[in-house]
Amino acid sequence: MIITFQTSLLSASAHAHSQMKHPVLLLLLLLSPCFVTSQATYQKLISSTASGLGGVALAEAPDGGFVVGGVSGQIIKLDAQGVVEWGRQLDSAAVFDVDLSPSGDIFLSINNNDAQALLSVDAGGQMNWTVYTGKPNFSNGQVAVSSAGIVTVSRREVIEKPFNIQQWNFDGNLDWMLKIELPDDTLTGISVADYLGGSWLAAAYNSTGTYLFRISHDGNPFWYWHIAGLWVKDLGVYSNGQLFAAGSFPGSNDVVMLRFKHDGSIIWQKRLQSLIQNTGVATLGTNGDVLVRTYMGNGLAGLIKIDESGDMQWARGYPSGNFGMSRPIFTSDGGVAMLVPKPNQTSLAEIVLIKADAEGYVEGCEVLDICPQYEDVQLDISAFEFSSELIPFFGNIAVELFSLPLDITPFCQPVQLPLPDFDIVDTVCAGSHAMPTPLMNDGAQAWEWEFGPGAVPPVSSEQFPGNVLFTQPGAHTVRQTVVFGGCRDSFEQVVNVLPAPIPDLGPDTLICEDVMYQLDGSLPGDVSYLWENGSSDPVRTVSQNGTYVLTATDELCSGVDSVKVRFFGQTWPDAALQLPGDTLACEEQALLIDAAIPGATAWQWSTGADTAAIFIDEPGQYSLTAYFEHCPLMASFTVDFASCSAKIYLPNAFSPNNDGINDLLIPFGNNAILENMKIFNRWGGMVYETDHPDTGWDGTVKGKAAATGVYVVLIKYLDEYTGEEKWYSGEVVLVRN
Known part of the structure; x- marks a missing residue:
């Protein structure tokens, strides 16, 4: 027997270095008999020529087989080896949940355009009865079975505060229907569970959080708690009567779980992160372990096992589509099972039944270790007030079943893991670009690139980061990390950045006198030079406005510097201060002199003023220096005053x-x-x-x-x-x- 599995990306022992340039994900084929388990494991592809399939409900039958409920209305019975025993198709209805009685009768919560209903089918696929339970379009219509009968949850209207809990006997007769009205706004979801065969556990959530009830078999609520801010979608009861609840925070993709006592005291509370879509559901097993099903993104369904102390035992990943997964279940032989859509399909056409061993592995199929983040979380549980009353039954419904032709075949989808390998030149010159080329990073959930100090950009989250500019000489470690299934794998290479012979022509300059100006880009060592005009001498004399570019080249690298040179007389050929000559002014009024001139940036008067315009009210000689950047232009004049009155x-x-x-x-x-x-x-x-x-x-x-x-x-x-x-x-x- 061959068992194939994927080692953890985070485990150093899982990476081989001897003949590889970096650690990679390995798929190990273990041939040793000690790895063979007693559980039957397989992956089966289920399809039908008559209808598209979407498996959202899964339960184990008393014979060790499985009952599958499809979102398109399919009911399928498989034996313990995954072989089809029979298939049925509901007329214009969808299956939301399924549970079985010890005798093998099947009870399904279904929904169509007219109503929500409870459907009973015998072990051979023949309909026993159907009863109306509530309004349609309610995707959380769960069903639970115990020795007392079957319980469902619903509501009378599509949008209203009250919800109904109904207990039916195995003949389809209503024992009681309890209407519960909550103090807050309209409900979003409802769930139920068997409370150790002696009562029921029910939960309803809305924008404030979840309302949790324990209800006796005669329809009497006798304790209740409110879990603030959490939408509980799955319930369970430990063998000692303690409670398990799982759900999510509104708007979050995390899965939040907690174990608590009847008095509301919390034993543990945890959160699973690194999930791509809010599709997580959880199942409490009879031994106190929890199975959580998630979608990790990029065609990968996750299955995580949590022990009764709240510690993660393992986390596995399976190729999957992203819509139409079932709640995972523990199987009577110690294994686990769940339904996922066929990978890479664009519609709910085919589903895959995964039957794995107690560690989540499937014989002969690749299974990945995944790395969801797992941490403590803080929740608040408190009592609340509500009203309830027993109400009468309010309707019947007719449902038709048709035979459903099915094909089922063994199915193992190879997993093409994204790897962080990439190619990049090992040597570049400072000031040059280099482009890392990923070799096999397709399918990753995230990419993280690091290029070292002085690189532009220093980091990138793009799959293909493009050209990177290396500005600082030295050894730069370039690293790519790919994230898949929450796990991280990295690969790095060193890029040696050589110093380039960069000439220094100085800063851009303005020459105040119209004289020749010398540029000198000389460097020590064996360096050749080339100006933009073709000259090869490092020293150059210029007399015209312009941008001058010098390239210096040594044995390996080239460096470039440029400088913009301007001459005052060429830049401002018409610059002149428009000042009066010697002036006789009226003594009754100060004389305004405005020396503004295009290009001037600063002014300095002999009076100490630093503005272009000044007022003069005293006779004397005045001088002005106007600056064009740092170049001065000077003029002076004399002012006398006389009366101008008539x-x-x-x-x-x-x-x-x-x-x-x-x-x-x-x-x-x-x-x-x-x-x-x-x-x-x-x-x-x-x-x-x-x-x-x-x-x-x-x-x-x-x-x-x-x-x-x-x-x-x-x-x-x-x-x-x-x-x-x-x-x-x-x-x-x-x-x-």
């Missing part, structure tokens, strides 16, 4: 005697426009008015010579500085000789 000037006397000297009274203004002039005698009478004061008054009144004496002059003028109209008054003496 002033009117009027002679104090005039003599209109036609001698050509002071014959006219003519006012004049500084910064003023004369608009009107009026002249009054000493009695206040106006003797003259003109809108053209600059023409003057000739000393006559209505064509006659005005008398000598003092006259008052009133002048209207526009102040050119302020823009205001103003009046000026003064006196003048008219003199006649």
Whole structure:
């Protein structure tokens, strides 16, 4: 007999180093008779030409065979060797759960578009009876069988708070139906279990957590607990009456399990992680061990055994599809079994029955060790209030069974394990790229790459990380870790990064004077050089704006440096400070000088100001230095101040005697426009008015010579500085000789 299994990725003893460049996953074929077990083990592929299959319910029959319930309505009976005894097809119904009586009668929780029902089929596949149990579309319609009868759970409406627990006798008659109403929102799932043949265990969960009940065989709830935050989907009772519950946190893929006493005190509480989908279910065996079925992703179903102390015993992986798995079961011969979809199929067409030994191995088939994370978790159990009442039966349902043709064949799916091997060049020059090429990492659940210090990127989670830039000389360890079934396997190679002969042309620079500028990229040792213009001398004189590139090459590597050189006169050919020359300014107002110029980045005035524009209110010499980056441009100027206010000037006397000297009274203004002039005698009478004061008054009144004496002059003028109209008054003496 040959037993094939996969050693753990985490076990150092499972890796061979003598003829390999790194540890790998090994499939060991053990031929020694000491590995042969007494349990019958096999994997069987079940298919039908009449219907697609999806195995979601599995139970062991009293004869050691199996009953399979399909999500597409199949009921299949197999013997202990996995040979089909009979197959039946339900008309437009799905099977959710199955259990058997000691006599071999089969009881199934089924669902169609009209109702949820309890179906009884005898050991030969003939229907005994069917009863209506509740509304349809409720995927957690479990069934449990004990000596007292059969119990199911349901609810009257598709969405409502109350749920019903029903006990039926083996003839399909209702013993009682208990309606339980919870204090919180609508239920999401319900489950049941036999409590050591003396009562029932029921659980219902919603957004707040799970409500757990123990109910007598006459329909009386007599203790109850609330497990906060946990959705319990599987129940069990230890031989000493302690309780087992398993489920998940809302929105989590973890499987959470706990063992606790009647008083709510917890014995242990654990969580399985590294699960890809929230499809975990658990089964408590009669010896206190627990089986947990999970989906690890990438076509791998997991089966984990937990002992009664909550310690993980083993974890195995089996090739599988990702939808339509059954609850795992312990078999009467000490082995384990479960249903999984056929790997790599796109629909629920075929299912695989896995019958493994007590360690989870199947003779002749590859089985992997997997590595789910397993840790303690904190849960809270408390009492709660609810209401319950016995209610009458509320309906019947008709179901038809048809014969189902089936094919069953031995099935072992080879497992192509992802390996972390990769190729990469062993030597690169600093500043160069290298690309690791994975050889066989397809199918991993995760990839982790590490490239060492100075690498860009330093890490990657991509299957194919692409080019990696190595910037620091030295020995770099490049490592790939693949994760499969929660297990990790790594492979590494050393990449030697050689120092490259990198010339140093200095930083980008701006030359303030239009002179020749020398670039020197000389390096010690035997190095050749090449500029972008083809020149091979490490020293180069430049006089034009441009980017200059020098490549240096030694025996193995090349290095490149570049520098951008700019000359002030070429960069800003029109740069000039727009400052006034020597300036006479109005003393009534500060003088604004704005020296902003394109390209200038800073300014420094002789006053200490550091802005482009300043106000000047004192006479003197002023200088400015404007900086174009670090290049200065300087200028200076002088400022004097004088009054800019309007002033009117009027002679104090005039003599209109036609001698050509002071014959006219003519006012004049500084910064003023004369608009009107009026002249009054000493009695206040106006003797003259003109809108053209600059023409003057000739000393006559209505064509006659005005008398000598003092006259008052009133002048209207526009102040050119302020823009205001103003009046000026003064006196003048008219003199006649």
